[in-house]
Amino acid sequence: MILDCAVIGGGPAGLNATLVLGRSRRKTILFDDNKPRNAVTSESHGFITRDGINPQEFKKVAQEELSRYSDVRIEKQRVHRINKKKHLIRGGDRKWGSIQCEKDYSRRVKEFYGKSLFSCPFCVGWELRDRPLAVIAEDHKALHMAKMVSNWTNDLIIFTNGNKILSLEEQELLNSYGIRINEKKIAAFIGEEGMLDKIQLEDNTTVFREGGFIAAEWKPAASFETTLGYTLNEQGGIATDSLQRTNTEGVFACGDTRIAGPSQLIIAAGEGSMAAIAVNAELIEEKFNEYKQQA
Ligand SMILES: Cc1cc2nc3c(=O)[nH]c(=O)nc-3n(C[C@H](O)[C@H](O)[C@H](O)COP(=O)(O)OP(=O)(O)OC[C@H]3O[C@@H](n4cnc5c(N)ncnc54)[C@H](O)[C@@H]3O)c2cc1C
Known part of the structure; x- marks a missing residue:
């Protein structure tokens, strides 16, 4: 032909x-x-x-x-x-998107990616509405992603995996809208069959989260x-x-x-x-x- x-x-x-x-x-x-x-x-x-x-x-x-x-x-x-x-x-x-970080952390994200952790709020924001959610970001994309995700839930925490990425002014702005920031290193994502239940931090504390979004690098x-x-x-x-x-x-x-x-x-x-x-x-x-x- x-x-x-x-x-x-x-x-x-x-x-x-x-x-x-x-x-x-x-x-x-x-x-x-x-x-x-x-x-x-x-x-x-x-x-x-x-x-x-x-x-x-x-x-x-x-x-x-x-x-x-x-x-x-x-x-x-x-x-x-x-x-x-x-x-x-x-x-x-x-x-x-891939997250530039330690290999193990990246592998663990993968287990939840597409099931309870996503990269696009417009794709699944509705399905995750009003739930306790995480924004996982290691750089300044955290700010944009958190503002977006706050459209679907009021219970939102940014996890920076040990990085200091937001200025004091930005933190105050986010806090004033009820968005919290956790700067501890992430030790593990806990849940079954890809459905997130908790995020475990370096000091062994856990934070209940049912899902969230990753500010990925493309x-x-x-x-x-x-x-x-x-x-x-x-x-x-x-x-x-x-x-x-x-x-x-x-x-x-x-x-x-x-x-x-x-x-x-x-x-x-x-x-x-x-x-x-x-x-x-x-x-x-x-x-x-x-x-x-x-x-
Ligand atoms: C986890 C996740 C969830 C998403 N959820 C949604 C959602 O709910 N709603 C939404 O609108 N969007 C969603 N998206 C985004 C959506 O998947 C993409 O925007 C869309 O798939 C892009 O379509 P595309 O045709 O450009 O590429 P793709 O859908 O990726 O298709 C490309 C195709 O080309 C083939 N291909 C590539 N190179 C070659 C080659 N050399 N030879 C032969 N074949 C080749 C691939 O195998 C593939 O089949 C999601 C994305 C992700 C990652």
Whole structure:
């Protein structure tokens, strides 16, 4: 099959791009090795008509919809290298945030990540509303995250894991809104099957918390070799304009591959749609230019 467009990554970004391309009669191949960013979660929230859906079910429904379009082919495999010929859309894929700290602490966070500790209040703030929550942060992101999370609960403690990160003024501001700050080192997260119950501190005291949010450091996943030469943005994501175009002609990026920070399925899908529309516009323009050149 001679292709119009290859889409790499079949998360919401790549799936929606493929849908719009398929509906535009573009011969499109979608590669996906099914390692989505939200693999640790069992429910995704905030996507209208799909609120609370299991991420794998979301993917299944999307692939069923794509199967209606004869110009679309799905390849369930990883792309290791790209030599660009024509249009390419790079869908999301970003490693979840990592916390720079002692190995053991990081490993323990992992047991709770996606079950009772999360990185995005907009994804699960509603589910955790009014509960005793923690914000776990080792740098100044604590302030922003705590302000955000306070939208969903009045019982909030920031745990800085032994770091002094907030000025006196900031501490006073947070305290005046009932947000407490604990600067002791964290010894352990205690709970069963990923559901947090207590945070144990260096002095063996424990603090009851049912869940919380981690102000994470985001790192893009370098998932394949490429000589495409697109520019990265300040946070290490792929830089694009508002039509999802990179600075390499014919290469588009959408979804979490270009955003450094918490994002949303619906934003990724929207960007996928925008990328596909922009690809179409370019291909249509190319077609009419060919005629002009022949005339
Ligand atoms: C714990 C957690 C919970 C979340 N909860 C929510 C929520 O409730 N609601 C919400 O809106 N958002 C949520 N998010 C954010 C959401 O998961 C992302 O914004 C969204 O998945 C981004 O979509 P995407 O298509 O850009 O990337 P992804 O969903 O990560 O999909 C990328 C796909 O591309 C594939 N891929 C990557 N590289 C290659 C390659 N070289 N070859 C082939 N395939 C490749 C990957 O395997 C993957 O299947 C959550 C995120 C996390 C980490």
